[in-house]
Amino acid sequence: MAHDARIIPLVKDRAAAEATPVMKSVHPWLGESVGWYEGDALMILTRNVNPAQRGYISPAGKVIERLTRWNDDQITYEFTVEDPTATPSLEGRDRLEPLEGRPLRIRLPRGQLRHARHPRRRPQAGA
Numbered sequence: 001m002a003h004d005a006r007i008i009p010l011v012k013d014r015a016a017a018e019a020t021p022v023m024k025s026v027h028p029w030l031g032e033s034v035g036w037y038e039g040d041a042l043m044i045l046t047r048n049v050n051p052a053q054r055g056y057i058s059p060a061g062k063v064i065e066r067l068t069r070w071n072d073d074q075i076t077y078e079f080t081v082e083d084p085t086a087t088p089s090l091e092g093r094d095r096l097e098p099l100e101g102r103p104l105r106i107r108l109p110r111g112q113l114r115h116a117r118h119p120r121r122r123p124q125a126g127a
Helices: 012-020 109-117
Strands: 034-040 040-047 062-071 074-082 090-096
Touching: 012 034, 012 040
Parallel strands: none
Antiparallel strands: 034 040, 040 062, 062 074, 074 090
Protein backbone atom coordinates (compact mmCIF):
# COMPACT_ATOMS: atom_id res chain seq x y z
CA MET A 1 0.00 0.00 0.00
CA ALA A 2 3.02 2.28 -0.27
CA HIS A 3 1.73 3.98 -3.41
CA ASP A 4 -2.00 3.86 -2.85
CA ALA A 5 -3.91 6.99 -1.85
CA ARG A 6 -7.49 7.45 -0.71
CA ILE A 7 -9.72 10.49 -0.78
CA ILE A 8 -11.97 10.12 2.24
CA PRO A 9 -15.04 12.34 2.50
CA LEU A 10 -15.98 13.36 6.05
CA VAL A 11 -19.44 13.03 7.56
CA LYS A 12 -20.97 13.93 10.93
CA ASP A 13 -20.71 10.60 12.77
CA ARG A 14 -20.69 6.79 12.44
CA ALA A 15 -24.43 6.63 11.82
CA ALA A 16 -24.02 8.94 8.83
CA ALA A 17 -21.06 6.86 7.63
CA GLU A 18 -23.07 3.63 7.86
CA ALA A 19 -25.97 5.31 6.00
CA THR A 20 -23.72 6.31 3.08
CA PRO A 21 -24.72 4.07 0.14
CA VAL A 22 -22.11 1.87 -1.58
CA MET A 23 -21.92 1.14 -5.29
CA LYS A 24 -23.43 -2.23 -6.20
CA SER A 25 -21.83 -2.86 -9.58
CA VAL A 26 -18.40 -1.28 -9.02
CA HIS A 27 -15.86 -2.41 -6.41
CA PRO A 28 -13.08 0.20 -6.05
CA TRP A 29 -9.63 -1.29 -5.51
CA LEU A 30 -9.35 -0.02 -1.91
CA GLY A 31 -13.09 -0.01 -1.22
CA GLU A 32 -15.29 2.95 -0.43
CA SER A 33 -14.18 4.94 2.61
CA VAL A 34 -15.92 7.64 4.63
CA GLY A 35 -14.57 9.31 7.77
CA TRP A 36 -15.73 11.17 10.87
CA TYR A 37 -14.25 12.40 14.13
CA GLU A 38 -14.81 10.80 17.53
CA GLY A 39 -13.19 13.18 19.98
CA ASP A 40 -9.51 13.43 19.02
CA ALA A 41 -9.55 10.43 16.66
CA LEU A 42 -10.16 10.33 12.93
CA MET A 43 -12.33 7.29 12.25
CA ILE A 44 -12.57 5.70 8.79
CA LEU A 45 -15.16 3.15 7.66
CA THR A 46 -14.31 1.20 4.50
CA ARG A 47 -16.78 -1.11 2.75
CA ASN A 48 -17.14 -2.63 -0.71
CA VAL A 49 -13.47 -3.68 -0.92
CA ASN A 50 -12.51 -5.18 -4.26
CA PRO A 51 -12.45 -9.00 -3.85
CA ALA A 52 -9.11 -9.19 -5.69
CA GLN A 53 -7.50 -6.78 -3.20
CA ARG A 54 -8.01 -8.48 0.14
CA GLY A 55 -8.43 -12.15 0.84
CA TYR A 56 -9.47 -11.67 4.46
CA ILE A 57 -12.79 -9.86 3.99
CA SER A 58 -16.06 -10.89 2.38
CA PRO A 59 -18.29 -8.54 0.36
CA ALA A 60 -20.35 -8.01 3.55
CA GLY A 61 -17.28 -7.09 5.62
CA LYS A 62 -16.04 -3.67 6.63
CA VAL A 63 -12.87 -2.16 8.06
CA ILE A 64 -12.91 0.48 10.80
CA GLU A 65 -9.70 2.49 11.23
CA ARG A 66 -8.80 4.91 14.02
CA LEU A 67 -5.97 7.43 13.73
CA THR A 68 -4.97 9.36 16.86
CA ARG A 69 -2.03 11.74 17.23
CA TRP A 70 0.23 10.41 19.99
CA ASN A 71 2.94 13.08 19.86
CA ASP A 72 4.45 15.47 17.30
CA ASP A 73 6.04 12.64 15.33
CA GLN A 74 3.73 9.66 15.86
CA ILE A 75 0.17 8.68 15.08
CA THR A 76 -1.43 5.62 16.63
CA TYR A 77 -3.15 3.54 13.94
CA GLU A 78 -5.76 0.96 14.98
CA PHE A 79 -8.05 -1.15 12.82
CA THR A 80 -10.85 -3.67 13.20
CA VAL A 81 -12.18 -5.91 10.44
CA GLU A 82 -15.86 -6.68 11.04
CA ASP A 83 -17.10 -9.50 8.84
CA PRO A 84 -20.26 -11.53 9.48
CA THR A 85 -18.64 -14.55 7.77
CA ALA A 86 -15.63 -14.59 10.12
CA THR A 87 -15.36 -15.01 13.88
CA PRO A 88 -13.73 -13.42 15.78
CA SER A 89 -13.07 -10.00 14.25
CA LEU A 90 -9.52 -9.16 13.21
CA GLU A 91 -7.86 -6.28 15.07
CA GLY A 92 -4.49 -4.57 15.00
CA ARG A 93 -2.56 -1.57 16.27
CA ASP A 94 0.65 0.16 15.24
CA ARG A 95 2.39 3.51 15.37
CA LEU A 96 2.97 5.51 12.21
CA GLU A 97 6.30 7.32 12.29
CA PRO A 98 8.17 9.41 9.71
CA LEU A 99 11.08 7.96 7.78
CA GLU A 100 14.48 9.32 8.76
CA GLY A 101 14.66 12.98 7.81
CA ARG A 102 11.10 13.10 6.40
CA PRO A 103 8.07 14.49 8.25
CA LEU A 104 4.98 12.37 8.79
CA ARG A 105 2.20 13.91 6.74
CA ILE A 106 -1.48 13.26 6.91
CA ARG A 107 -3.45 15.82 5.00
CA LEU A 108 -6.62 17.11 6.61
CA PRO A 109 -9.19 19.59 5.32
CA ARG A 110 -8.68 23.12 6.64
CA GLY A 111 -11.64 22.93 8.99
CA GLN A 112 -10.31 19.74 10.59
CA LEU A 113 -6.69 20.83 11.14
CA ARG A 114 -7.46 21.70 14.77
CA HIS A 115 -8.19 18.01 15.45
CA ALA A 116 -4.63 17.08 14.46
CA ARG A 117 -3.19 19.54 16.97
CA HIS A 118 -5.08 18.55 20.09
CA PRO A 119 -3.30 18.17 23.45
CA ARG A 120 -1.04 15.16 23.25
CA ARG A 121 -2.34 11.88 24.62
CA ARG A 122 -0.36 8.70 25.24
CA PRO A 123 -1.78 5.18 24.80
CA GLN A 124 -2.55 3.29 28.01
CA ALA A 125 0.16 1.08 29.43
CA GLY A 126 0.10 -2.45 28.07
CA ALA A 127 -1.81 -1.46 24.96
